[in-house]
Amino acid sequence: MVADLCFRGVVDGSTARHAYRLGYRVVASGKVDSVRDLENVRVVPRYEISRDAVDRYRSARGLKVLVVSSREDLKFYPKLSGSVSGIRIDFTQLTGVDKDFMRRVIGSRIPVEVEFAEVLRRVLSGEPIDYYYLLLRLYVRGKVEVYVCSGASDISSMVHPTAMRALISVLGVPEDLAAKAVLKVPRELVSGIA
Amino acid sequence: MLDVLPVVLAALVLSLISLYLSFTSWLRLRKTVAVVRAYLGARRSRLVKPRKRYLVFEVVALSGELSGIGRGQVEEAIERSCRLLFGFLGYGSMRPTLVYYDESGGVGILGFKHLWRNHVLLLLSLVREIGGAKVIVVPVATTGTRRKAMKIATKSQ
Incomplete structure (x- = not known):
């Protein structure tokens, strides 16, 4: 079961058919509020939450992604375990990624999200991707868990899972770990929801 | 028999603790070995024939x-x-x-x-x-x- 944990657009019939054609069986979208089946694709809600809203979403059924835009968002990180499914680091807003911050990310033991569309956008616009390299290096060394999602906003920006795997392989991740980040980790994250 | 029981229990607890410690060290060592192997493998450059x-x-x-x-x-x-x-x-x-x-x-x-x-x-x-x-x-x-x-x-x- 292949899952895309970050679809930013509206999931309708044609989107679901297209996702099915690309091989996805589960799509997490921020535009739905309940689990539903559409054209053989299970659509689950995706909530991007701030640190203050973690308690509010504790009982919500769906993929809960903590958006980290400052190091304070990872304060008391042991409490986050079980409350959020993944972490999305907003490197544009984050000032200074240092050892202390990475220690919190590693210590939280929560999978970190890598968005295909965002990485590709940075590569094509000449922006640095050093932090992504850092994350992937930690992933290869077994310090953090990483999962890759498309970050697509419509049908035309959806990508085949092999393209996502290819991207992180090109960035230096071994093939088996790249496959794990695209296939296994997302599947485990949605297994309790879908 | 009852005199020996505390000693037996203490020995059992100690052995369980040592088993746990040896298991965790083995896991840590395994990861280190994998990292070193990967590093050595990457350094050894091989000329691969393109297929x-x-x-x-x-x-x-x-x-x-x-x-x-x-x-x-x-x-x-x-x-x-x-x-x-x-x-x-x-x-x-x-x-x-x-x-x-x-x-x-x-x-x-x-x-x-x-x-x-x-x-x-x-x-x-x-x-x-x-x-x-x-x-x-x-x-x-x-x-x-x-x-x-x-x-x-x-x-x-």
């Missing part, structure tokens, strides 16, 4: 007509995507070659060297427009021989 691979792909039209897309346009789109992502040097090294393209079915075969497989898969995902039509390129299969790729391509049509 030919053939990727069967399908062009799916999201808007516009698939029949309006010609072989030359597909070739141009792939070359443009390759140069955009990997530059002239990357394109020169990779040399992705459109071996076959069926204009009616939108199925094609791209030849490349096996060392660049992931790069080819990535550049295909960048192809979003061909000949004015919005498309998406779906990789179907990768094979080592052209004959098998043709078989898969004809089956996909």
Whole structure:
């Protein structure tokens, strides 16, 4: 079961058919509020939450992604375990990624999200991707868990899972770990929801 | 018997603790060994003979007509995507070659060297427009021989 944990657009019939054609069986979208089946694709809600809203979403059924835009968002990180499914680091807003911050990310033991569309956008616009390299290096060394999602906003920006795997392989991740980040980790994250 | 019981219990607890400690150290050591092996493996450079691979792909039209897309346009789109992502040097090294393209079915075969497989898969995902039509390129299969790729391509049509 292949899952895309970050679809930013509206999931309708044609989107679901297209996702099915690309091989996805589960799509997490921020535009739905309940689990539903559409054209053989299970659509689950995706909530991007701030640190203050973690308690509010504790009982919500769906993929809960903590958006980290400052190091304070990872304060008391042991409490986050079980409350959020993944972490999305907003490197544009984050000032200074240092050892202390990475220690919190590693210590939280929560999978970190890598968005295909965002990485590709940075590569094509000449922006640095050093932090992504850092994350992937930690992933290869077994310090953090990483999962890759498309970050697509419509049908035309959806990508085949092999393209996502290819991207992180090109960035230096071994093939088996790249496959794990695209296939296994997302599947485990949605297994309790879908 | 009851005099010996506390000693036995203490011995049992100690042995369980030592078992736990030895197990966790073994796990840590295993990770370290894997990291060292990976590092040594990466440093040892091997000259690998490039082997030919053939990727069967399908062009799916999201808007516009698939029949309006010609072989030359597909070739141009792939070359443009390759140069955009990997530059002239990357394109020169990779040399992705459109071996076959069926204009009616939108199925094609791209030849490349096996060392660049992931790069080819990535550049295909960048192809979003061909000949004015919005498309998406779906990789179907990768094979080592052209004959098998043709078989898969004809089956996909």
